[in-house]
Amino acid sequence: MASKLTLSNRAGWTFALPGFALIFTFIVLPFFFAIGLSLTNQRLLSPNPTQFVGLENYQQLLGLAVVTLEPERDDAGETIRNEAGEIQYPRLREITRSDDYPQYRGMREWFRWQSGENVMIVIASDVVFMKALVNTFLFVLVVAPVQGSLALMLALLINHKVRGINLFRTIYFMPVVVSIVVVSLLWRFIYDGQNGLLNSILQALTFGLFQPVDWLGNPSTALPAVMAMSIWQAVGFHMVIWLAGLQTISPTLYEAAAIEGASRWQTFRYVTWPGLRNIAVLVLVVITMQGFALFAQIDVMTSGGPLDSTQTLVFQAVERGYGKQDISGGSTISVILFAIVLAISLIQRWLTRER
Amino acid sequence: MAFDPDNYGLRLFVRYLVLCLIALIFVFPLVFMINSSFKPDSQLLADTSSLRAFLPVGDISLNNYFGAFRRAPVGLFVLNSVLVTGVTVLLSLLICSLAAFSFAFLRWKGRDVLLSIVIATLIIPFETIAIPLLLLVSKLPWIGLDGLHWGWLNTYRVQIIPWIADGLTIFLFVQYFKGLPGELIEAGRVEGANWWQVYYRVVMPLSGPVLATAAILKFLVMYNQYLWPLIVVQQEGYRPVMVGLGYFFQLNVAWGEVMAYLTLITVPVLVFYLLLQRAFIASIASTGVKG
Numbered sequence: 001m002a003s004k005l006t007l008s009n010r011a012g013w014t015f016a017l018p019g020f021a022l023i024f025t026f027i028v029l030p031f032f033f034a035i036g037l038s039l040t041n042q043r044l045l046s047p048n049p050t051q052f053v054g055l056e057n058y059q060q061l062l063g064l065a066v067v068t069l070e071p072e073r074d075d076a077g078e079t080i081r082n083e084a085g086e087i088q089y090p091r092l093r094e095i096t097r098s099d100d101y102p103q104y105r106g107m108r109e110w111f112r113w114q115s116g117e118n119v120m121i122v123i124a125s126d127v128v129f130m131k132a133l134v135n136t137f138l139f140v141l142v143v144a145p146v147q148g149s150l151a152l153m154l155a156l157l158i159n160h161k162v163r164g165i166n167l168f169r170t171i172y173f174m175p176v177v178v179s180i181v182v183v184s185l186l187w188r189f190i191y192d193g194q195n196g197l198l199n200s201i202l203q204a205l206t207f208g209l210f211q212p213v214d215w216l217g218n219p220s221t222a223l224p225a226v227m228a229m230s231i232w233q234a235v236g237f238h239m240v241i242w243l244a245g246l247q248t249i250s251p252t253l254y255e256a257a258a259i260e261g262a263s264r265w266q267t268f269r270y271v272t273w274p275g276l277r278n279i280a281v282l283v284l285v286v287i288t289m290q291g292f293a294l295f296a297q298i299d300v301m302t303s304g305g306p307l308d309s310t311q312t313l314v315f316q317a318v319e320r321g322y323g324k325q326d327i328s329g330g331s332t333i334s335v336i337l338f339a340i341v342l343a344i345s346l347i348q349r350w351l352t353r354e355r
Numbered sequence: 356m357a358f359d360p361d362n363y364g365l366r367l368f369v370r371y372l373v374l375c376l377i378a379l380i381f382v383f384p385l386v387f388m389i390n391s392s393f394k395p396d397s398q399l400l401a402d403t404s405s406l407r408a409f410l411p412v413g414d415i416s417l418n419n420y421f422g423a424f425r426r427a428p429v430g431l432f433v434l435n436s437v438l439v440t441g442v443t444v445l446l447s448l449l450i451c452s453l454a455a456f457s458f459a460f461l462r463w464k465g466r467d468v469l470l471s472i473v474i475a476t477l478i479i480p481f482e483t484i485a486i487p488l489l490l491l492v493s494k495l496p497w498i499g500l501d502g503l504h505w506g507w508l509n510t511y512r513v514q515i516i517p518w519i520a521d522g523l524t525i526f527l528f529v530q531y532f533k534g535l536p537g538e539l540i541e542a543g544r545v546e547g548a549n550w551w552q553v554y555y556r557v558v559m560p561l562s563g564p565v566l567a568t569a570a571i572l573k574f575l576v577m578y579n580q581y582l583w584p585l586i587v588v589q590q591e592g593y594r595p596v597m598v599g600l601g602y603f604f605q606l607n608v609a610w611g612e613v614m615a616y617l618t619l620i621t622v623p624v625l626v627f628y629l630l631l632q633r634a635f636i637a638s639i640a641s642t643g644v645k646g
Binding site: 008011013162200241295318321322 | 367370371373374377378380381382383384385387388400401403404405408450451453454455456457458461462463464465466469472473476478479480481482483484485486487488489490491493516517519520521522525549550554575578579581582585586597600613617620621624625628629632635636639640641642
């Protein structure tokens with residue numbers, strides 16, 4: 001009889017329709033648009049009609065090749081060396097601009113290494129995109145484990161009933177409610193090369209021995225600096241999720257462990273951690289998703305620089321789709337990004353499957 | 356007194372010391388921001404090399420605040436943000452809870468398919484649809500008081516309507532509603548109430564916690580919006596606070612005014628958070644445990 005009372009096609013559709021229609025229009029539809037647009041040359045405003053270009057955009061982004069440069073040799077077959085004794089190689093552009101290698105046309109050097117007498121060069125159709133791809137993965141690979149474990153440590157520290165503990169939880173969580181844009185701007189002061197707060201603190205701690213670093217202006221420190229700031233900003237978020245998980249573990253398990261005489265590490269290893277397994281996967285996935293969406297920090301702090309050392313996928317998607325009005329190029333990056341995110345969600349499903 | 360690792364008082368002291376040191380790490384940028392907002396530029400920059408950066412010392416005044424208001428239409432930016440955030444939160448609560456009510460309590464053709472589509476959207480990060488969505492909203496029609504328009508760029512609606520409904524909010528409501536006793540719903544129906552009456556007389560009064568959670572999450576997302584307004588609003592008349600910040604970076608940057616502006620747009624949120632900190636933290640926790 002319950003079913004009769006709740007069976008209502010008209011009311012059911014009427015109530016669900018506004019919400020569903022909005023989700024369909026503004027999430028589902030653009031998602032399929034992204035796939036469609038990535039196969040065209042659509043621009044935001046263009047006098048020319050849009051054309052179907054197949055997978056050209058993907059080739060343009062993902063094109064990669066390795067070329068080998070052999071040393072230049074004289075007639076006797078000896079390698080030619082310059083005055084400093086360095087082996088001379090042909091220039092890369094003799095390959096990328098040659099009619100003999102139409103497949104390499106327009107590609108540029110990404111990085112190179114020496115292999116015996118030869119030089120191996122990885123060339124890419126879009127070096128900036130490749131850097132963005134690598135930076136995004138690097139960001140996620142560093143931030144996910146570090147932020148996740150720091151958040152767990154904070155949660156364990158906070159998960160004690162001592163006076164005033166709520167105050168500390170409130171403070172640790174505080175950066176989460178502050179806009180990432182505001183936080184990024186403040187951290188520009190912290191990272192400033194001349195009189196940044198971080199340099200001042202490090203100099204005070206080392207009694208002036210520390211040489212000031214322009215944290216955001218140096219290609220080798222810019223990305224780590226953005227990582228550190230991002231970890232600081234959202235670690236409280238994940239602390240709260242860990243805490244929620246910790247509180248689902250029954251106190252009787254801890255009592256049993258205490259009676260058995262378990263050490264603190266054993267208690268963590270055999271009581272706490274097994275109870276947190278699914279939360280661990282969730283935390284890692286959420287950080288990963290947030291990491292792949294990295295944009296505001298980059299836009300406010302570095303604009304992708306210096307020397308493209310902080311380019312990211314979303315920053316590139318926006319720079320092309322909005323900055324250069326190249327909707328199809330931006331959409332293609334979005335689709336690639338989504339494919340990565342989807343793969344990670346599937347891995348999560350698999351890891352947390354019912355056994 | 357000998358050092359005794361089992362000394363309860365000492366261990367407690369060490370624990371509080373660690374807690375306080377960590378707390379310093381989390382608050383120092385905000386303390387710096389607030390104190391700097393009262394200092395003239397030259398002093399602000401000079402102070403960053405010492406602890407004075409965190410103290411309200413020296414030439415303290417409200418001049419930066421007056422300067423910020425002179426430099427940029429601060430009031431307008433705040434008004435835009437409050438309007439967009441407020442309207443979106445209210446509409447989101449109404450529309451998402453109605454949809455969730457239907458998904459949780461009613462049986463109708465197509466329900467399961469629609470619900471699974473809604474849940475599936477949870478794995479689509481906004482950043483992956485921002486660019487195609489930009490193209491879409493640039494071409495959408497709108498019927499206003501003055502007739503038919505094409506294109507939603509540079510409006511309030513482009514900042515509000517796409518953000519009203521989302522999978523997470525609907526999902527949170529559905530989960531909560533499924534935990535309510537079903538007999539209440541049936542009792543309402545037996546007494547002859549129509550579905551709308553069951554929704555707002557029976558279910559809504561019981562939904563305080565989930566309404567608070569959904570409102571807080573939406574508030575945080577909306578007030579802190581950056582990427583979306585950055586690409587769909589070029590006219591300052593419709594800009595929200597975070598995008599309005601760009602105004603301070605044209606020509607020469609007056610850092611004191613920037614700090615005053617940052618303080619102005621951040622402190623109300625912090626106060627709001629400190630007053631409702633339990634609800635804020637509970638809302639984040641609920642996305643984790645249920646999601």
